[in-house]
Amino acid sequence: MTTVLYKLETFEGPLDLLLHLIDKAEIDIKDISISEITDQYLEYLHDMQELELEVTSEFLVMAATLLSMKSKLLLPKPPVIEFEDDFDYLLEDEEDPRDELIRKLIEYRKYKGIAEHLHEREWERSLIFSKEPEDLSPFLPDVQENPVKGLHAADLITIFQKALRRAVKRNTVARIHRDEISVKDRIKEVVAAFEHTGRGGRLLFSKLLHKDMYRHEIVVTFLAILELMKMKQIVCYQNQLFDDIVMEWRGEGKADEFSGLEIDY
Numbered sequence: 001m002t003t004v005l006y007k008l009e010t011f012e013g014p015l016d017l018l019l020h021l022i023d024k025a026e027i028d029i030k031d032i033s034i035s036e037i038t039d040q041y042l043e044y045l046h047d048m049q050e051l052e053l054e055v056t057s058e059f060l061v062m063a064a065t066l067l068s069m070k071s072k073l074l075l076p077k078p079p080v081i082e083f084e085d086d087f088d089y090l091l092e093d094e095e096d097p098r099d100e101l102i103r104k105l106i107e108y109r110k111y112k113g114i115a116e117h118l119h120e121r122e123w124e125r126s127l128i129f130s131k132e133p134e135d136l137s138p139f140l141p142d143v144q145e146n147p148v149k150g151l152h153a154a155d156l157i158t159i160f161q162k163a164l165r166r167a168v169k170r171n172t173v174a175r176i177h178r179d180e181i182s183v184k185d186r187i188k189e190v191v192a193a194f195e196h197t198g199r200g201g202r203l204l205f206s207k208l209l210h211k212d213m214y215r216h217e218i219v220v221t222f223l224a225i226l227e228l229m230k231m232k233q234i235v236c237y238q239n240q241l242f243d244d245i246v247m248e249w250r251g252e253g254k255a256d257e258f259s260g261l262e263i264d265y
Contacts, residue, residue: 014059019105030102032102045059045063181220183227187227193208194234204246204247
């Protein structure tokens with residue numbers, strides 16, 4: 001025994017079922033045959049009952065409506081009424097029972113098309129995942145700002161000319177002549193300093209220096225002390241490490257007597 005399976009489509013309402021039957025028959029909504037569409041509609045409801053599917057009340061109401069329209073179309077049209085005053089009045093034709101159903105079907109098809117379009121948009125949008133915007137500035141490449149942004153060629157030429165004028169001023173060399181002092185003159189100055197302390201006096205090396213002295217003057221002073229030590233005129237010593245140098249006079253000469261020294265520096 002062969003089992004035949006029926007797969008019935010699901011519809012959202014009786015109008016949806018009627019549209020399905022019309023599209024299946026490939027006819028225009030305005031050209032529907034109430035008799036044929038009613039038979040097909042009832043056949044579909046019969047199949048649903050056979051498969052023990054739930055048939056809602058709105059499907060049954062539409063079935064009754066179709067049967068009512070079919071019966072009206074099968075009834076004969078009313079006769080023409082003639083009046084004695086030679087005017088023939090025809091009763092106004094009643095509205096075609098299909099008109100209201102056709103209007104509902106056209107309206108339903110329009111809204112159904114809109115619903116299908118919105119459903120497609122919903123499906124497309126469901127494939128897109130979004131999130132709240134974040135601050136992505138830390139990931140931007142570090143682009144150095146153009147230092148001459150907004151400057152024109154004329155501005156650059158003006159700046160270049162000013163730089164050239166400043167460079168000329170910087171390259172100007174000023175010659176400063178300083179007073180030279182010889183070791184011989186410095187020896188006489190050291191001996192004169194000892195004369196103020198008295199014979200056998202002591203003199204600290206730091207007393208021969210002052211804060212305004214140049215480096216070459218300090219060097220000349222040190223060379224003068226070495227020459228006096230070489231001539232055995234003074235003795236130098238320190239009381240402890242890194243202490244000031246103490247100079248003690250041991251010679252006999254005076255400052256004027258050292259003017260004849262033969263020293264070339």
